[in-house]
Amino acid sequence: MATLTDNPLLSAGALEAVIRNGGDPEWLAEERRAALRTFMATPWPTERDEDWRYTQLDRFSVTNLEPTDGPASREVSERIRMRMEDSDAEGILVHANGETIERIAKIREEGVIFSDLRSAVRDHEDLVREHLYSTVNAHAGKYHALNAAFWQNGTFVYVPKNVEVELPLGAFTTADRGGLSMGRTLIVVEDNAKVTFLDEYTSDPFDARLFHGAATELVLGPGAKVRYLSLQNWGRNVAHMNRLAAKLGRDARLESLTVSVGGDAARAEVNSSMQGPGSESEMLGLYFADKGQHYNQYTLQHHEADHAFSDVLFKGALRDASHAVYSGIIVVDEGAQKTDAYQTNRNLLLDAESEAVSIPQLQIGANDVRCSHGSTTGPVPEDQRFYLMSRGMQPEVAEHLLVTGFLYEVMSRVTLPKAAEYVERVVQAKLGVPGVKEKL
Amino acid sequence: MSENRLEIRNLHARIEGGAEILKGVDLVVPAGEVHALMGQNGSGKSTLAKVMAGDPSYEITDGDILIDGESILEMEPDERARAGLYLAFQYPVEVPGVSIANFLRLALNARREDDDEIGVMEFYEKLQRAVKELNWDESIIERNLHEGFSGGEKKRSEILQLLVLEPKYAILDETDSGLDVDALKVVSQGVNAARGANFGALVITHYQRLLNYIVPDKVHVMSDGRIITTGEKELAMQLDDKGYDWIKSEVASGAAPA
Ligand SMILES: Nc1ncnc2c1ncn2[C@@H]1O[C@H](COP(=O)(O)OP(=O)(O)OP(=O)(O)O)[C@@H](O)[C@H]1O
Ligand SMILES: [Mg+2]
Numbered sequence: 001m002a003t004l005t006d007n008p009l010l011s012a013g014a015l016e017a018v019i020r021n022g023g024d025p026e027w028l029a030e031e032r033r034a035a036l037r038t039f040m041a042t043p044w045p046t047e048r049d050e051d052w053r054y055t056q057l058d059r060f061s062v063t064n065l066e067p068t069d070g071p072a073s074r075e076v077s078e079r080i081r082m083r084m085e086d087s088d089a090e091g092i093l094v095h096a097n098g099e100t101i102e103r104i105a106k107i108r109e110e111g112v113i114f115s116d117l118r119s120a121v122r123d124h125e126d127l128v129r130e131h132l133y134s135t136v137n138a139h140a141g142k143y144h145a146l147n148a149a150f151w152q153n154g155t156f157v158y159v160p161k162n163v164e165v166e167l168p169l170g171a172f173t174t175a176d177r178g179g180l181s182m183g184r185t186l187i188v189v190e191d192n193a194k195v196t197f198l199d200e201y202t203s204d205p206f207d208a209r210l211f212h213g214a215a216t217e218l219v220l221g222p223g224a225k226v227r228y229l230s231l232q233n234w235g236r237n238v239a240h241m242n243r244l245a246a247k248l249g250r251d252a253r254l255e256s257l258t259v260s261v262g263g264d265a266a267r268a269e270v271n272s273s274m275q276g277p278g279s280e281s282e283m284l285g286l287y288f289a290d291k292g293q294h295y296n297q298y299t300l301q302h303h304e305a306d307h308a309f310s311d312v313l314f315k316g317a318l319r320d321a322s323h324a325v326y327s328g329i330i331v332v333d334e335g336a337q338k339t340d341a342y343q344t345n346r347n348l349l350l351d352a353e354s355e356a357v358s359i360p361q362l363q364i365g366a367n368d369v370r371c372s373h374g375s376t377t378g379p380v381p382e383d384q385r386f387y388l389m390s391r392g393m394q395p396e397v398a399e400h401l402l403v404t405g406f407l408y409e410v411m412s413r414v415t416l417p418k419a420a421e422y423v424e425r426v427v428q429a430k431l432g433v434p435g436v437k438e439k440l
Numbered sequence: 441m442s443e444n445r446l447e448i449r450n451l452h453a454r455i456e457g458g459a460e461i462l463k464g465v466d467l468v469v470p471a472g473e474v475h476a477l478m479g480q481n482g483s484g485k486s487t488l489a490k491v492m493a494g495d496p497s498y499e500i501t502d503g504d505i506l507i508d509g510e511s512i513l514e515m516e517p518d519e520r521a522r523a524g525l526y527l528a529f530q531y532p533v534e535v536p537g538v539s540i541a542n543f544l545r546l547a548l549n550a551r552r553e554d555d556d557e558i559g560v561m562e563f564y565e566k567l568q569r570a571v572k573e574l575n576w577d578e579s580i581i582e583r584n585l586h587e588g589f590s591g592g593e594k595k596r597s598e599i600l601q602l603l604v605l606e607p608k609y610a611i612l613d614e615t616d617s618g619l620d621v622d623a624l625k626v627v628s629q630g631v632n633a634a635r636g637a638n639f640g641a642l643v644i645t646h647y648q649r650l651l652n653y654i655v656p657d658k659v660h661v662m663s664d665g666r667i668i669t670t671g672e673k674e675l676a677m678q679l680d681d682k683g684y685d686w687i688k689s690e691v692a693s694g695a696a697p698a
Contacts, residue, residue, distance in 0.1 A: 381533075382496070382497070383533045384533050384535050386493075386494075386495055386496065386517060387529070387532070387533045387535065388535065388543075388547075389494075389516065389517040389518040389521070390493045390494070390517045390518075390520075390521055390526075390527055390529075391518075391521055391543075391547040391550075391601065391605065392518055392521035392522045392547050392550045392551050392605070393518055393546060393547055393550045394518050394550055395516070395518065397546055397550055398518070401535070401538050401542075401543065401546060402535070402538075404537065404538070405535055405536055405537030405538040405584075406536070406537060407537070408536065408537025408538070408584075409536070409537060411537075412537075
């Protein structure tokens with residue numbers, strides 16, 4: 001079997017090229033080299049690792065990637081254009097094949113920084129240096145070490161104290177070439193500031209296989225309010241590995257939504273650390289797998305401080321021999337009294353060939369807490385299907401309604417109407433609802 | 441003889457692989473008429489209703505069901521509905537996350553051609569008219585289908601759907617149970633509003649009081665999976681008075697028509 005180091009894309013030499021091309025300052029170059037060392041020293045996860053059980057690891061392999069030759073297109077694709085027009089964002093970045101090819105910003109609020117990550121390293125070096133790798137670094141695991149070493153570009157957002165950014169900011173990450181791409185989002189929101197950010201991954205299908213590694217770091221100061229949406233709608237030739245990790249200061253509030261509808265295989269790790277008392281993290285997840293897609297989700301609600309609240313709700317539907325894994329844990333540290341933590345995973349199986357595994361866990365070190373977890377996995381209730389059909393609905397219409405109804409519990413909690421509408425459309429297109437355009 | 445009718449011929453059915461529940465049901469409801477179906481608990485009334493609607497958990501072993509002379513036995517539940525049949529369920533299920541408005545819009549469109557979807561205005565007018573007919577608050581249409589509905593509200597929803605979908609033949613399975621008198625009047629008003637030459641209904645009930653509001657053209661009595669007798673509307677009152685043992689012995693002695 002080929003080992004990782006056989007992949008020339010991942011060699012020390014390749015890393016030096018990344019450093020050189022990006023003109024990295026020495027501290028960042030050193031961080032990257034250290035990350036590569038950690039990467040080399042870390043074994044690949046196996047099915048025997050608790051956090052990776054039931055993951056179809058071969059579908060996340062990075063050894064058999066053929067980089068596409070020739071220069072990458074720097075044109076913003078029709079697909080992204082349409083999405084940009086449909087968005088009401090104040091600022092948009094487009095990352096294609098690891099490069100930032102478009103930046104549109106009409107940000108009205110004072111002192112807000114919205115830039116690609118490479119430029120931010122140059123223009124806001126101290127800020128980036130302080131926060132980069134603070135929530136997702138090489139020690140988060142093999143794949144994240146890879147990202148920490150090789151990330152090509154990404155997004156940087158900084159919102160100063162007491163500033164509320166009214167309209168969303170967002171980044172579209174896309175590709176039209178195979179191989180390996182690595183992106184990173186760093187969002188720093190100071191005391192009592194507020195922002196909404198949408199990370200969307202989308203591409204037209206192309207032949208070569210692409211592995212995309214994504215890392216998102218969210219730093220919430222005291223009283224900060226952040227809404228973060230990760231929408232994975234890659235073409236079917238893409239494997240997507242994403243880690244979102246947030247640390248929350250006192251009374252901060254995070255609302256996150258992680259959507260998986262595209263790609264061949266996708267893993268989303270969503271991690272909130274309630275470091276400040278009274279902080280709150282709502283972690284929503286939604287997935288709809290078909291035609292053999294494999295989705296894998298992992299959540300961690302880490303209660304370090306007292307009086308904090310966290311709520312995970314991950315719901316997904318599966319059909320055509322698709323596969324989903326959810327594994328999640330609530331960790332309550334000693335002294336994190338009055339913790340309120342909930343965790344729910346529900347799967348709807350639309351055929352007998354699809355499969356979902358759910359592993360909810362609790363690890364509680366304090367005695368005065370309220371925690372609950374639960375999961376359900378099952379087929380469409382026959383009595384509901386019969387009821388809808390008895391009203392004249394064709395089986396496919398009934399199924400569409402049952403799936404959207406099932407996902408409604410998540411959708412109804414999404415406070416971003418534009419994004420919610422789009423997610424609904426993508427799900428409907430996937431369901432094959434007549435009148436909803438396939439290509440989105 | 442007019443073919444304009446709902447007809448059940450010698451219908452035998454059982455739970456998939458289980459004992460027989462319907463043991464030869466014969467029943468005709470001509471369009472333009474409303475018939476009552478009465479019978480003790482467990483006599484097979486709901487089974488008959490669900491079998492007619494095409495509930496996949498039952499197996500038909502003999503007999504036929506016809507709408508206007510056409511057998512519907514080979515039809516899926518949705519095809520039967522589109523052929524004009526409607527069942528108001530005794531226990532309507534909850535469908536989470538699906539609003540009544542969205543549900544009914546899709547149900548209506550399912551009956552129309554792909555390129556002929558109902559207009560938004562036309563739909564809402566139709567829906568609002570039905571809501572008003574039932575003395576209901578308009579906000580109900582945004583609620584999720586039966587989620588958190590009281591028993592009475594569920595029954596009312598079944599009639600709301602009937603008014604919007606305008607079926608040719610309706611089966612109402614104990615739509616009156618659990619309703620207070622006011623709601624009963626409202627629901628009956630809904631059914632009576634649907635009455636006409638092109639509408640036939642089979643009203644399953646235990647109570648004469650419903651039949652004061654929805655006056656039936658005929659009353660059928662079911663026992664142990666068969667219709668044991670059929671009479672005029674007075675039969676319902678007699679049943680209320682004297683009970684099912686009385687009618688069974690009447691039938692046995694030949695005093696009542698079998
Ligand atoms: N799905 C089922 N599984 C097992 N038994 C069933 C099922 N459906 C009906 N039965 C049985 O068939 C018989 C008839 O039931 P059904 O519900 O049709 O009666 P009913 O006349 O509607 O009674 P009620 O007046 O109480 O509503 C009963 O003995 C019932 O237990
Ligand atoms: Mg019954």
